[in-house]
Amino acid sequence: MKIVVFTKAAVPLSSAIRIDPKTGTLIREGVPLTANVWDRDAVEFALKLRDRYGGEVIALSMAPPSGIPALESLIGMGVDRAILASDRAFAGADTWATAHVLAKTIEKFIPDYDLIVTGEETIDSTTAHIGAQTASWLGVPYVYYVYDAEIKGRTIVVRRFLEDEGVDEVYEVEMPAVVSVLKGSQVPREISLSRKLAARERIQTISNKELGLDPECVGLRGSPTVVAGMAPAVYPPRKKIVLQGESGEVARKLVEALKQEGIL
Amino acid sequence: MWVYLERDGDKRLKDVGLELLGKARELAQKLGNSEVGGVIVAGSEEMAREAIYHGADKVVIIDNPDLKTYTPMEYAEAIAQVVQKYKPEIFLIGATKRGRELAAYIANTLTTGITADCTALEVDPKTRDLLQIRPTFGGTQLATIRTPQRRPQMASVRPGVFPKPQRDTSRTGEIIVERVEIPTRRTRLVSIEKRIERDIADLPPVESADVVVAGGRGLGSAEGFKLLIDLAKLLNGTVGASLMAVRAGWAPHTRQIGQTGKTIRPRLYIAVGISGAIQHLMGITEAKTIVAINPDPHAPIMENADYAVVGDYKQILPALIEELRRLKNQR
Ligand SMILES: Cc1cc2nc3c(=O)[nH]c(=O)nc-3n(C[C@H](O)[C@H](O)[C@H](O)COP(=O)(O)OP(=O)(O)OC[C@H]3O[C@@H](n4cnc5c(N)ncnc54)[C@H](O)[C@@H]3O)c2cc1C
Ligand SMILES: Cc1cc2nc3c(=O)[nH]c(=O)nc-3n(C[C@H](O)[C@H](O)[C@H](O)COP(=O)(O)OP(=O)(O)OC[C@H]3O[C@@H](n4cnc5c(N)ncnc54)[C@H](O)[C@@H]3O)c2cc1C
Structure with a gap:
């Protein structure tokens, strides 16, 4: 089994976000990037399959060089090796252009892959697009929200959960295929520090020189969507009316106020 | 201006599709009364009529017995074919779990972009661009996204963001049944079961x-x-x-x-x-x-x-x- 696991070197929510005023895209340079939290579920899922059926798990990320620590931490978890697709030309990519680079990297560098595993979504832009778009670029079937799987010959039998319908489904999918892993469904294993420290030599960085993609079809220039504006979200200011005192009295005041607002 | 109308089982449509028809109607007016259409996979005429009562002028029912059960790749391929044929300027999808699964694959097949989880949609009548507004960074920022060069422009919207329009049974529209062929199935549904979740009370989500x-x-x-x-x-x-x-x-x-x-x-x-x-x-x-x-x-x-x-x-x-x-x- 050759399993490719995707990871985004994401901007941790705790850090101050900076937006490029010209392009409206996120500035990822100079920001300490960490592997998207939900990708740890994907890695755990992939490692479990490898431990059961044998083979190799390869992490793949499109990111600036500051994305290397994210890949190192996944190697620390037990991923065998990693590929970083990194080029100035890839900067500012939307999901279409991101999936394009990821799919082409796989076609060229891991053509004999059996399975691609992604996180459900990222913590910083949460589109959940990349899995489906990669499947479309590669022309392979895909299933989202998977939490368990079994390999049967050339098919993978996946179990998934649709939270909004409260429904479990089992699908049989021909490989190669793409699956996204239900967030929070796995217990990611610990990072081995010694493995992580020696991870650098297991990371291969490739640029567009090796990939040879048309610069018009990658990065900001290749992105069909354009961020036309970014503004802090304004929410209705709150009234901040403090109600204090004997509880019966407070309850009466509150009910009166909610009646006035037309809620009761 | 077209909308994907997701089924809720075999009998009815999910509300989110009807909500989007309402929004599409409003945007269509701003663009000089362009047409509002809907796509249902393996649906009934009754569902199509419901869509018309909620604002659709035209509803395509994809008729292929093989598509009675949902599988992501096959559904996405079929929907993309219909969109390709009718060439709407804008195609909207309800971001249910299944909708999120389908949306980006459809967009990619149509070589166009898509914006996820919009909370507001506007149109620019001059460029006919759809202004796709979505919260980002945990709701602290609002991004406005355009798809200037490609058509259709695609966006997904979570259920409940837009109000469901009034049902108007006097509305009329066209129902078209399209036989859509899909490539050999590569995903098969083995089983489906409702999860009995232990909840603290029998109350709505x-x-x-x-x-x-x-x-x-x-x-x-x-x-x-x-x-x-x-x-x-x-x-x-x-x-x-x-x-x-x-x-x-x-x-x-x-x-x-x-x-x-x-x-x-x-x-x-x-x-x-x-x-x-x-x-x-x-x-x-x-x-x-x-x-x-x-x-x-x-x-x-x-x-x-x-x-x-x-x-x-x-x-x-x-x-x-x-x-x-x-x-x-x-x-
Ligand atoms: C990446 C990340 C994601 C997170 N996502 C979420 C999320 O989705 N949702 C979420 O909720 N949190 C989330 N958290 C956790 C969040 O930071 C807080 O830890 C959490 O919301 C605190 O829960 P709490 O208010 O119940 O508890 P506490 O912060 O412990 O607050 C308890 C409150 O109860 C009050 N209290 C005590 N006694 C009484 C009494 N008798 N009557 C009335 N009030 C009383 C106290 O004064 C206190 O204000 C997330 C954190 C991280 C880092
Ligand atoms: C504020 C903001 C809003 C945005 N909105 C949109 C939008 O609506 N539409 C759009 O097309 N683009 C949008 N983008 C661009 C988008 O964030 C990037 O293209 C991003 O690289 C991938 O999207 P995502 O983070 O949403 O990934 P998701 O699709 O949510 O990620 C799913 C999984 O794919 C994998 N993955 C994601 N990114 C990478 C990567 N770079 N390398 C390897 N694996 C990866 C991970 O396993 C991840 O768990 C937005 C960007 C910003 C800053």
């Missing part, structure tokens, strides 16, 4: 309720939720929880509100024993009215409430429940 009463660590025990359930029932609402209450095992994770839980837009949100951490507040910024019940007047939730009730919930809630019962008996 948090994302669809008008009133949400939520509890946090300050409740001190699972017992505390009983009062919340009583209050929620009196208000025809439901119960929610903070991450800490979920971690304590007092409520299922499906009821968690916040950044890693649900984003809700109720008319009334009552936070009981919740401190109001930023990750929690992210899920309730669009609540119309917020009431907080907390003994600590400086808890962040109190700064972010319309009514900050200072006190112990064990005293406040019984008094509030009594007051509401009295009001109910009066009416």
Whole structure:
């Protein structure tokens, strides 16, 4: 089994976000990037399959060089090796252009892959697009929200959960295929520090020189969507009316106020 | 201006598709009355008529017995073929779990871009661009995204963001049955079963309720939720929880509100024993009215409430429940 696991070197929510005023895209340079939290579920899922059926798990990320620590931490978890697709030309990519680079990297560098595993979504832009778009670029079937799987010959039998319908489904999918892993469904294993420290030599960085993609079809220039504006979200200011005192009295005041607002 | 109309089983359409038809109608008017269309996979004429009653001028039913059961790749391929044929300028998809699964594959097949989880949609009549507005970075920023060079312009929208339009049975429209061939199936459904989730009460999910009463660590025990359930029932609402209450095992994770839980837009949100951490507040910024019940007047939730009730919930809630019962008996 050759399993490719995707990871985004994401901007941790705790850090101050900076937006490029010209392009409206996120500035990822100079920001300490960490592997998207939900990708740890994907890695755990992939490692479990490898431990059961044998083979190799390869992490793949499109990111600036500051994305290397994210890949190192996944190697620390037990991923065998990693590929970083990194080029100035890839900067500012939307999901279409991101999936394009990821799919082409796989076609060229891991053509004999059996399975691609992604996180459900990222913590910083949460589109959940990349899995489906990669499947479309590669022309392979895909299933989202998977939490368990079994390999049967050339098919993978996946179990998934649709939270909004409260429904479990089992699908049989021909490989190669793409699956996204239900967030929070796995217990990611610990990072081995010694493995992580020696991870650098297991990371291969490739640029567009090796990939040879048309610069018009990658990065900001290749992105069909354009961020036309970014503004802090304004929410209705709150009234901040403090109600204090004997509880019966407070309850009466509150009910009166909610009646006035037309809620009761 | 077309909309994907997701089925809710074999009998009806999910509301989100109808909500999007309402929005599409509004945008179509701004673009000089362009046509509003809908696509249903393996649906019935009755469903198509419902779509017309809710604003569609034209509904395509994809008729292929092989598509009775849902599988992502095959559905996405079939929908993309219909979109390709009718060439709408704009194609909208409801961001249910299945909708999110289909949306980006369809966009990619049509070599166009897509914006996820828009909370507002506008059109620029000059360029005929769809302005796709979505919250990002946990709701702190609003991005406006355009797809200037490609058509159709695609966006997904979560259920409940736009109101469902009035049903108007006098509306008429065209129903077209399209036989769509799909490539050999590579995904097969083996089984489907409803999960019986142990919930704390037989109450609606948090994302669809008008009133949400939520509890946090300050409740001190699972017992505390009983009062919340009583209050929620009196208000025809439901119960929610903070991450800490979920971690304590007092409520299922499906009821968690916040950044890693649900984003809700109720008319009334009552936070009981919740401190109001930023990750929690992210899920309730669009609540119309917020009431907080907390003994600590400086808890962040109190700064972010319309009514900050200072006190112990064990005293406040019984008094509030009594007051509401009295009001109910009066009416
Ligand atoms: C504020 C903002 C809003 C945006 N909105 C949109 C939008 O609506 N539409 C759009 O097309 N683009 C959008 N983008 C661009 C988008 O964030 C990037 O293209 C991003 O690289 C991938 O999207 P995502 O983070 O949403 O990934 P998701 O699709 O949510 O990620 C799913 C999984 O795919 C994998 N993955 C994601 N990115 C990478 C990567 N770079 N390398 C390897 N694996 C990866 C991970 O396993 C991840 O768990 C937006 C960007 C910003 C800053
Ligand atoms: C990446 C990330 C994601 C997160 N996502 C979420 C999320 O989606 N949702 C979420 O909720 N949290 C989330 N959190 C956690 C969040 O930061 C807080 O830890 C959490 O919301 C606190 O829960 P709480 O308010 O119930 O508990 P606490 O912060 O402990 O607050 C308890 C409150 O109860 C009050 N209280 C005590 N006694 C009483 C009484 N008798 N009557 C009334 N009030 C009383 C106290 O004054 C206090 O204000 C996330 C954190 C991280 C890092």
